[in-house]
Amino acid sequence: QNGIIGITVDSSWAEPRSESADDREASELAMQFHIGWYMHPIFSKTGNYPPVMINRINALSQQQGFASSRLPVFTPTEIEKLKGSSDFFGINTYTTSIVYKNDAQNSGNFRIPSFDHDRNTIGYQDPTWPGSGSGWLKVYPKGMHQLLNWIRNEYDNPPVYVTENGVSDRGGTKDVARVNYYNQYLGAVLDAMAEGSDVRGYVAWSLMDNFEWRAGLTERFGLFYVDYEDPTRKRSAKTSAKVLAKIIETREIDLEYLPEPEVFIPEPGAAMSVLVSRMLMIVSLAFALLKTLV
Missing domain, CATH: 1.20.5 (Single alpha-helices involved in coiled-coils or other helix-helix interfaces)
Incomplete structure (x- = not known):
């Protein structure tokens, strides 16, 4: 049937706090520990975990009195078997963090030993970035561009599918902020593609409002509004649904296009x-x- 099968990893760009060597190193640490942990064994030419993970966790394990590294060791056979075992590189991505290195005094207050202490970076978000309906999700389209560039350069430009990308709000059907988000993030994808990234597909999260983890029904990601008070759970197309439909139909991003929703429901x-x-x-x-x- 000529189908393909691949792996998706939760992904976000780690923006260095400044152009200093330490902050750039923090960015690379964050990327390797968060994404490379899963993807380096599959997509890198050498296989195995990222060298920075192997070396750092081995050194810390010795300092902490462990007889061997806390990071499990792949056998040569496992390394070869894992390499190239995914047909595509999938990413679920929403936002970006700014990162810098934790200091020798452990000002990040990380438990020792722990994944956070091994990674040794501290992250935060710029308060001037536009917010959303979720406290953790701030809008920074440049992060999408940087993430795709990093994947292209790190893993020899694998086929990429954006399997989740979207933004939340607290309700309402004339969702201008969501329209702006999709226009800007899709623009960032196009910029990365123009520079050579092999992006094969893009999936918006989500088709309709859903039960969103601990936030329950209070945060809405959908292109279609779900009326939770209606026993039939009536769905209505938001402005963003019409905008995305036009992008798919015309294969163009029209920044001036802002239609009315199917039914107007205020935030x-x-x-x-x-x-x-x-x-x-x-x-x-x-x-x-x-x-x-x-």
Whole structure:
């Protein structure tokens, strides 16, 4: 049937805090420990875990009194068997972190031993980046471009499928922020492709609003709005659904295209803001009327 099968890894770009050697090293540590841990054995020419993981965990294990490295060792047969065992490189990616190295005093307060201490980087996000309906998800399209560039350079340009990419909000169907997100992140994918990245496919997360882990139904990622109060769970196309449909149909990103949703449902916060504004207006008018009567 000529099918393909591959592996997807949770991925995000680790942006160095500055151009200093230490911060660039922190970026590479974060990428190798987070992505390379799974993908280096499969996609690198040498196979095995990333050398920086092998060397660092071995050295720390000795310092911590272990008889051998805490990182399991592949046999030569396993190394060869794993190399090239995936037809494509899948990524689920949403956001970016800025990273720098943990210091000798362990200011990151990482448990010893632990994965975080082995990796030895501290991450944060720029508060000026646009937010979303999720505290962890800030919008930084450049991170998508950098991530794809890193994969291309690190693993000799494997076929890449973006198997999840999207942004959350708290509700509403005229989801302009989601439209902007897709326009910008798809633009970043196109930029990486223009530079040589072999991106074969892109999947938006998600088709419709869903139960989102610990956030439950409070964070919405869908292109289609789900009415959880309706027993039939009625679905309605948001603005973003129409925008993405046009991108797929025309194979172009039209930054001016912003259609109305199938049904207009305001964001919860927006509805409350309107209510508060009206109440304040009524109070102001009441005070003005009292002044004229006194």
